[in-house]
Amino acid sequence: MKLRTSHYLIFAFLAAFTYFYSKDGLVATSVLYTAIQFALPLALAAMVGVMCERTGVVNIGIEGTMLISAFTAFFAGAILKNTVQGMLVGVFTGAMMGLLLALMAVNWKMDQIIAGVILNILAAGITSFYYRQNYSIPSTLDPIDLPVVGAWPILGPVLSFHGPITYFGIFFILALWFALYKTSWGLRSRAVGEHPSSADTAGVSVTRLRYLNVTVAGAVGGLAGSYLALEAVGIFERGFTAGKGFTALAIMIFGRWNPLGALAAALFFGLTQAVTNQLMIDEVVEIPPQFINMLPYILTIVVLAISAGKVRPPAAEGIPYEKEKS
Amino acid sequence: MDAKQSKKLDFSPILVPLLSIVVALAFGGILIFIQGINPLLAYRVLFTTAFGSFDGIAITLAKATPLILSGLAVAICLRAGLFNIGAQGQLISGALASAWAGYTFVGLPALVHIPLALIFGAFFGALVALVAAVLKAYRGVHEVITTIMLNSIVIALSDYLTSNPFKEPDQPLTRTPKIQDSAQMPDLLGLPLGFFLAIGLSITLWWIMRNTTTGFSIETIGRNKNAGWYAGISVKKTIMLSMLIGGAVAGVAGAVETLSIIGRFEPAFNAGLGFDGITVALLGRANPLGVIPAAILIGGMRASGSTVQFEAGVAPELVDLLLAMILFFVTAPLLARFFKNRKENVAMTSGWSN
Numbered sequence: 001m002k003l004r005t006s007h008y009l010i011f012a013f014l015a016a017f018t019y020f021y022s023k024d025g026l027v028a029t030s031v032l033y034t035a036i037q038f039a040l041p042l043a044l045a046a047m048v049g050v051m052c053e054r055t056g057v058v059n060i061g062i063e064g065t066m067l068i069s070a071f072t073a074f075f076a077g078a079i080l081k082n083t084v085q086g087m088l089v090g091v092f093t094g095a096m097m098g099l100l101l102a103l104m105a106v107n108w109k110m111d112q113i114i115a116g117v118i119l120n121i122l123a124a125g126i127t128s129f130y131y132r133q134n135y136s137i138p139s140t141l142d143p144i145d146l147p148v149v150g151a152w153p154i155l156g157p158v159l160s161f162h163g164p165i166t167y168f169g170i171f172f173i174l175a176l177w178f179a180l181y182k183t184s185w186g187l188r189s190r191a192v193g194e195h196p197s198s199a200d201t202a203g204v205s206v207t208r209l210r211y212l213n214v215t216v217a218g219a220v221g222g223l224a225g226s227y228l229a230l231e232a233v234g235i236f237e238r239g240f241t242a243g244k245g246f247t248a249l250a251i252m253i254f255g256r257w258n259p260l261g262a263l264a265a266a267l268f269f270g271l272t273q274a275v276t277n278q279l280m281i282d283e284v285v286e287i288p289p290q291f292i293n294m295l296p297y298i299l300t301i302v303v304l305a306i307s308a309g310k311v312r313p314p315a316a317e318g319i320p321y322e323k324e325k326s
Numbered sequence: 327m328d329a330k331q332s333k334k335l336d337f338s339p340i341l342v343p344l345l346s347i348v349v350a351l352a353f354g355g356i357l358i359f360i361q362g363i364n365p366l367l368a369y370r371v372l373f374t375t376a377f378g379s380f381d382g383i384a385i386t387l388a389k390a391t392p393l394i395l396s397g398l399a400v401a402i403c404l405r406a407g408l409f410n411i412g413a414q415g416q417l418i419s420g421a422l423a424s425a426w427a428g429y430t431f432v433g434l435p436a437l438v439h440i441p442l443a444l445i446f447g448a449f450f451g452a453l454v455a456l457v458a459a460v461l462k463a464y465r466g467v468h469e470v471i472t473t474i475m476l477n478s479i480v481i482a483l484s485d486y487l488t489s490n491p492f493k494e495p496d497q498p499l500t501r502t503p504k505i506q507d508s509a510q511m512p513d514l515l516g517l518p519l520g521f522f523l524a525i526g527l528s529i530t531l532w533w534i535m536r537n538t539t540t541g542f543s544i545e546t547i548g549r550n551k552n553a554g555w556y557a558g559i560s561v562k563k564t565i566m567l568s569m570l571i572g573g574a575v576a577g578v579a580g581a582v583e584t585l586s587i588i589g590r591f592e593p594a595f596n597a598g599l600g601f602d603g604i605t606v607a608l609l610g611r612a613n614p615l616g617v618i619p620a621a622i623l624i625g626g627m628r629a630s631g632s633t634v635q636f637e638a639g640v641a642p643e644l645v646d647l648l649l650a651m652i653l654f655f656v657t658a659p660l661l662a663r664f665f666k667n668r669k670e671n672v673a674m675t676s677g678w679s680n
Contacts, residue, residue: 060470108658113409113470117604118654125650129357129643246474290486297475297482301461308467 013271021154031274032158036166037232039263039270041066044169044224045248046255046262047176051217053257054180055210056193056316057105058112061119062221063245065097068123069225071131074236078135083230086137087165090226091219097123098218102211109320120245128238140234141165163231165223170263172220177259189213193314196321206321221245243297250300256311265303272299339616343609346655347623354648358640368638375633376626380516387521388587390625392417392596394524395579396603397610397617399451399572402531403469404612406568407548412458412473413576414600415480419454420447420577421584422484425591426492428505428584439508444581451577452570454480459569463562469569477600485593492591501592511586520582525618527575532614544568576600602628605653624649 021028045062052059072093077086097119104115141163150160180186188209191199196206228244229236251269255261276292279285355365376386396413403410424447431439454476461467489500511519535541546554547564555561580596588595602624609624610616627649631642 104658110657114608114657117409117411117470118650118657121601121605121653122650125643125646125648129641129647131643243474243478246471249471250475288486288490290482290489294479294482297478300475301457301467301472301479304467304471305461305465308461308465 009268025154027278029154029157031278032271033161034277035267035270035274036158036162037270038273039266040162040166040169041224041227041232041244042248042251042269043173043263043266044220044227045245046251046266047173047259048217048221048224049249049252050180050255050257050259050262051176051189051213051220052101053252053314053317054193055189055213056196056206056314056319056321057101057210057214058116058318059101059214059217060113060116060249061097061101061123061245062116062248063241063243064116064120064123065094065218065221066225066228066245067120067127067239067241068097069094069222070229070240071123071127071225071236073222073226074137074229075130075132075135077137077230081138083137083139083141087141087223087226087230090229091222094222094225095215095219097221098215099211101218102214105214105320106207106210109322112318112320124239131236131238135236137230137234141231163227165227165231169223169227173259173263180259190314193316196316200321200323206323210321247296247300250304253311253313254303254307256307257314269296269299272296339611339613343611343620343656346609347652349655350648350651353651354644357647358644361640363638363640368634368640368644371634371637372627372630375630382629384516386622386626386629388518388625389629390621391518391520391524391586392579392583392599393602393606393621393625393628394521394528394618395582396576396600397606397621398524398528398531398603398614399576399579399600400603400607401610401612401614401617402535402544402575403568403572404607405535405548406544406564407551408462408565408569408572409470410455410458410473410569410572410576411470411604412455412476412600413572413579413603414598415473415477416451416454416573416576417580417583417600417603418480418484418596419580420451421580421588421596422487422492422502422591423447423450423577424509424581425502425505425584428509429503429590431509432506434506434508436508436510436512439506440511440585443505443509443585444578447577447581447584448574449577451575451580452573455569455573455576456566459566459573462569463565481593484591488591488593494590499592502590504590505585509585510589511582513586518582518586520586523578523582527578528614528618531571531575535614540567576603579603602649605649608653609656 017028017032045066048062048065049059069090073086073090076089077083080086101115101119104110104118105112143161143163144167146160150156180189188199188204191202192204192206192209200206225241228241247269251265252262254265255263273296276287276295280287280292351369355369358365358368375382377383396417399413399416400410424443427443427446428439431442434442457476458469458472461472462469485500488502492502494501494503513519514522535545543554543559543564544567546557546559547561551561554564579599583596583599584591606617606620606624610618610620627645631645634640634644635642
């Protein structure tokens with residue numbers, strides 16, 4: 001097997017982890033635990049991008065989808081006094097945003113970048129107009145103590161005691177990878193994203209598949225938004241997604257439009273943030289907080305600058321499909 | 327551009343934006359009504375405050391000034407097929423740079439100081455755009471992601487600079503010192519000087535787009551990259567040029583706001599001006615002259631938002647919601663199709679990859 005950059009990264013990570021674990025095991029595992037928490041919303045949001053773009057629809061409205069879903073999830077949870085029902089409302093909202101994108105991109109054949117920006121601006125407008133203070137949800141989604149894994153050394157405290165959306169999210173990413181590469185739905189989706197007219201000739205309905213995938217992807221974006229509002233922090237603020245939906249697009253590209261690749265990229269982003277946070281807490285380095293906030297954005301640009309040109313997006317993405325008329 | 331192609335007089339570039347505003351107001355009216363407030367009252371307050379008196383119009387035009395410029399920044403890039411969402415970051419960079427130039431240089435005559443501060447704003451606005459332009463032209467990184475990331479980076483950086491090296495001494499607030507009197511942009515005929523500057527820039531860019539080879543290159547690349555390449559136009563140079571023009575114009579927007587309205591740089595004081603530029607540009611159909619009425623309309627709505635809250639009890643974020651809906655209806659081809667039978671799905675921006 002040829003050694004690739006990713007292998008060197010894994011070696012470097014293991015060496016660094018062993019070193020830090022020998023110094024302070026508790027801190028080392030808690031950094032990894034936090035890294036997963038940072039990574040999850042990014043990974044889930046990247047799945048939205050993967051699902052849409054693999055069928056040929058560019059979705060730049062992930063940010064807005066997450067924002068408005070976090071909003072509805074939080075306020076539904078607060079009003080119904082039920083966090084789980086809030087989450088369902090959030091997922092439903094996300095699906096509606098996906099449907100709206102499908103309507104604009106597939107039906108109306110609008111410029112997909114502009115359609116996505118409309119989703120973002122619409123979400124920002126609605127959430128700031130209807131935002132109310134003094135609401136709170138009964139509790140965040142309860143973390144789950146994994147039965148066997150939780151007792152493992154090192155891995156136990158890293159993998160256990162995350163919330164239900166985290167576990168479902170990781171399961172979903174693995175399932176999406178399987179579905180995309182091993183099922184007929186996945187084959188059809190990828191065909192529609194690469195060469196829609198061939199897929200059409202083979203009897204796949206391009207329109208129907210794009211509608212389906214973009215809507216389901218929207219629901220996943222809704223889940224990511226719900227995670228932020230109901231599992232990660234338990235509050236909602238205006239503009240609360242803070243660019244995560246765009247970072248997710250970079251993660252999708254970095255992960256080469258592959259669910260597992262994107263998961264790895266998201267974990268890399270999460271780890272970078274968790275380590276920087278820990279360095280701040282330990283006061284090892286004196287970095288102004290503004291620079292810490294900048295880190296994910298700079299990382300996104302650097303990652304894109306490196307991976308652009310080396311990776312190839314689905315061939316038909318961004319192009320509305322016109323059935324040929326005879 | 328449509329007028330040359332069709333013999334019949336084509337009103338749709340004006341009618342579609344107008345109709346989308348009306349439809350958006352109607353939908354907004356329903357939402358206001360659901361809140362138990364009379365939408366007609368809210369709209370009457372909104373429009374009489376903005377356009378009902380000379381003072382009101384002066385305030386509206388002052389509010390419209392940075393919007394004309396930020397709309398122009400987005401529109402020029404749209405012409406080249408680039409979607410510059412980074413007007414916000416470029417604008418903040420320009421605002422901070424001009425504030426620095428405004429308070430640092432002492433003893434200059436106003437005739438030198440004001441242009442100098444404006445050039446600082448334009449330069450630092452273009453500098454932010456340069457990052458996105460280079461990455462787009464030479465690495466093929468999509469400008470939408472880079473410009474949004476740059477927005478966040480610039481906001482964080484400007485926050486750092488105003489709370490540390492550029493901070494006003496002996497003050498609890500995070501803000502720069504006040505600019506010198508010689509950098510303060512004066513009013514002309516009761517209107518801010520910047521407004522005339524913005525109109526002048528609009529006309530100049532409109533003329534450049536129509537009558538020069540530079541404008542022709544930008545238009546050609548925007549319509550079809552390959553055709554432009556075959557015609558011997560350097561795609562890379564044109565991308566760089568249009569992004570840099572966009573960044574410089576957005577920087578001027580920030581500088582004008584600093585030098586004539588705010589008088590210093592304070593984080594969050596410029597929030598939203600760049601994003602409204604997107605709505606202005608699309609409402610103005612990416613036409614350098616079309617952004618002027620679009621900016622005046624949106625400036626008026628922004629100017630009277632707080633009065634609407636005071637007199638009709640609707641949250642000022644109503645304006646955000648209305649703008650989002652206007653944007654939706656103006657870009658959705660529903661209304662355009664209502665006027666024309668031909669399909670209008672000309673892509674304004676490029677896809678992911680190029």
